[in-house]
Structure formats: C-alpha cells, structure tokens
Amino acid sequence: MRFATLEYGNGSAAAIDFVTHYQLTPFEDLASLLRGVGGDLQKTADLTLEVYIPKEEARYLPGVTTPSKIICLGLNYYDHVKEMGHDTVSYPTLFAKFPSTLTGPYDDIEIPSVSDAVDWEVELGVVVGKPARNVTEDQAKFSVAGFVVANDVSMRDFQRRTSQFLQGKIFERSTPVGPELVTPDEVDYAKDLIIECYVDDEKVQSSRTSKMVTSVSEAISYISRITTLEPGDLILTGTPSGVGAGRTPPVFLHHGQVLRSYIEGVGELRNRFIKAST
Template structure:
C-alpha cells in the first residue's frame, strides 16, 4: 500500500493511494490518529491498508497538497559514502563504520515542491537516495531482526550545499538548508516492497540519467544500518534513515554540475515511484 501525508482545507492529514485517487485516513482508523507518523506508531498500517482497499477513493490528487512523507520525523539520520561508486569518486578511504550525519525535519519538501538554491551559495547538488521509515522502534536492535522494524520505504533527494558541507569536517552545515531535502511522493509499506535490494535507483537531471545503481550496491545494507544506529541512539516510529547516494553526483563531475533555477531533478526507485522537484533560487520565494 502507498501512503501519503498532505494538507487539505488548511489541515494536515494522511491517506492511501488507490486506483482512481486517494482514500482519506485522517481520523478514520482511530479518531486521534491524524498523521502517518501516528498511524505507524500505533502499529495500524495493516488495518489502514485493509480500510483503504475496501473503499472507493474520495479525493483526487488535485484536492490535496502533498507534504514530505513523514513531515514530523523525530530523527532524520543520513548515511554518507554508502555506495562504492560514490566513495571512489570522492577519493575517500574504505570505512569500517557508516558515515553518519543528521538532517532537520523543517528542511524537507514534498514531491513537486521546489528545491531551493540558497542565496549564500551556487553549489546545490542532487543526491538520489532511498529512505527507510522506522515502524517499531528500539535500542540495540539485532541485525537479523532489523527489517522487522521497518514500516516502509520511499524516495529521497538529499540536496547538498557543497561548499558549506566542506566548511569543517562535519557535513551537517551543507546538509540541512531549508528546502533541500525532498521526500516522496509516497511511502510504500514494507510488506509490499519485499526484498528492497532488488530495487533500481536512478536520478535524472533534466531528463538525463546522472546516477544509476541498485539497492544491492549499498556498502552498509539496511539491516546493518539499523543495528549500528540503534546502538548509539534509540529509534522511534516515524524516524527516517536516508541510506546514501550512488556515484554520479554533480560535484564530482568534470566540470562540476550544480543545480540552477529551472532544472528538474527526478529520483526513481522502482515501485517506490518517482520523486520530482524543480529548482528555484531562494530570492524567487
């Protein structure tokens, strides 16, 4: 099942995508459950999917404004250098542990919303990635049990301001500018995805393929990431792990290719759909 977060008539809500439109799930499964994060935390995804399958769509995409899949994530934990092609193009050494940094929830945008090139830099870069949405939280999660803690998967574009990323050895200043973390268009529940490793991941810039890999290429696969991360911080329902980008980023091309107003970036991950975002300058807001 495909789940979305949205704004309708000035209020936030959630729904399921079905043939012909959207089934509104806001307050329908339980009156107090009015967000996708709350639905996941209550372990009601299966019940919500059954509810949606039994009903005709009541909304069309034009009736809602999409939000990032989990707009209110408590933690957004991002992984760097997690494809060999990207590690090689950055000329960084092999690593025993994942490279981790964080992104803030208020830096995120939805499918269709513009990625924002900030006034302080012209070095906005794309990074097509797969996001993992945590279902059942925990601490010290065993690697062999880790996938049972996943609620679903989605596309992510971890837009990066490259010069700010390099101000110090810490990545975060370049990784959480407003309007740079695109997340959507929907979450596909884990039971519908099956083996995530079979998914292809491609990024297109103005229609041209610039990144092309499969999720089997991850250096640190999803179970190992969950086990590692949950050792140093407890994971909670609705937390998001952004798993890393393949080689082909604009910053490492010769000459470099940075995003500019009018560009359109697409991140396509098999049945997770295609996340599409135009690019605009901060001054155009």
C-alpha cells in the same frame, strides 16, 4: 500497501492509496499514524474516515512531516566512495537532518543566495514503524514500516567548510521526500531496486540498492545501538555515484532545472529549482 501525507483543509492528513483515490485517516501525517497504530499499518483499515480525494486532486507533502529524528548515511555506495576520493570506511558515516529540511515530492526548491554549489543525491528512504533499540540485523526488518524516495540535496560549498557534513545538509526545505510510503512486501524490502536521478532529461545517477556498503538491516541495527529509533523516524541510506561534485569539472544545479529522483517500485520525485531572490 501505499500511504501518503496530503494537504487537507488548513492542515494535512495521512491517507491510504486505493489506486484511483486516497482515503484519509484521522492522523496528520504518516509519522503520527505509525505512532497511533504501533507500527502496524494493517490496522489503518479500521481507522479511515469517509473522506476521499481523487488522485488527480491530491497535493502531496513529505511522507513524514514530524519524525523525531532523521539519520543519514554518507558514503554508502562503493562507487560513490571512490568518486569522492575516500577510502572505504570501517563503520557507517552518520549525520542528522531536522524536520525543517523536508519538502514535498513535487515542491519547488530554492537555490540559496549564499550557495553556488547545490548538488543532487538520490536516496532510498526508510521509514521506521516500530521502536528499535539494540536490535540484531535479523530483527531490524521488523522495524521497517516502508520505503520512500528522497534526495539529499547538498550545498557542497557549505558542506566542505569543515570536516563535518551537517551545515551543507540542513538548509530549510531542501530535502524532498515521498511521494508515497511503500510497504516492504511490495518491493522485497528494497534489497535490489533500480535507483536513478535525472537533471532535466539527462540521467546523472544510475545504480541498484544492492550496491550499498551498509544494507538497510545493517544500518538499523547499527543506529539502534546508538539511539532508539521511533515510529516515524526517517533513515536516508546514501547515494550512488554520479553526483555533480564528483565530476570534472564539477556541475551544480541552476535556476529552472528539474531534478527527478526515481526508485523502482517506490516512486519518483520531481522538483524544480528556483534561485532565491535574497
């Protein structure tokens, strides 16, 4: 099954993909839908409204607009660890984002006037469906509602001001997510999918999700021992090599460039970058 969060009226609505059209639900986004059905997306068929939106008229929002938390893994592909000059870590590198960082899968993204080092990081996003606290790796897969495409757009100059990543990762409306949530059965729990990123027509990143240091199940189990993962929470699982900061010389995004983020079987984001006026 596939789901999306769409603009509707003066607000938004979670919707089910029926190939040629979407059928709306009474929930404002996928996070609230998951909370409403206890993580069981099969129940949504009984909750749909008689409201249909053709695919060509759909206006997409981030799949989850109201997560209680967004947890990100850094340095989670072996080749990316190497290109950034780090040693392989013993434990997952975690940092957080806020809902205000999220933006839609096809929205323009501002290049902040204060940053000259805006970089790309295509990532597999995991949407939590059921609460997870102190779960084993085997139990973790039952907490996955589905997968989305994300790009952890990073302001490297801010990121490198201190030893903590946070300030370079939380600029408002800088993290595109979507376009749809794809349930695990459609992509074999995303164990070995192609993951790629393009700047305009140039392929800048290409790998497979099987090359993660910490797998999806390992990440959920590890995080759940620190904090309870709730329905609608979002986990970003790290990026492979090929980021702009890892090049010699470094390469960063400029006004007018289009970033495409692709994951096999899950979808593609397309975001144009616009220089902020102030």
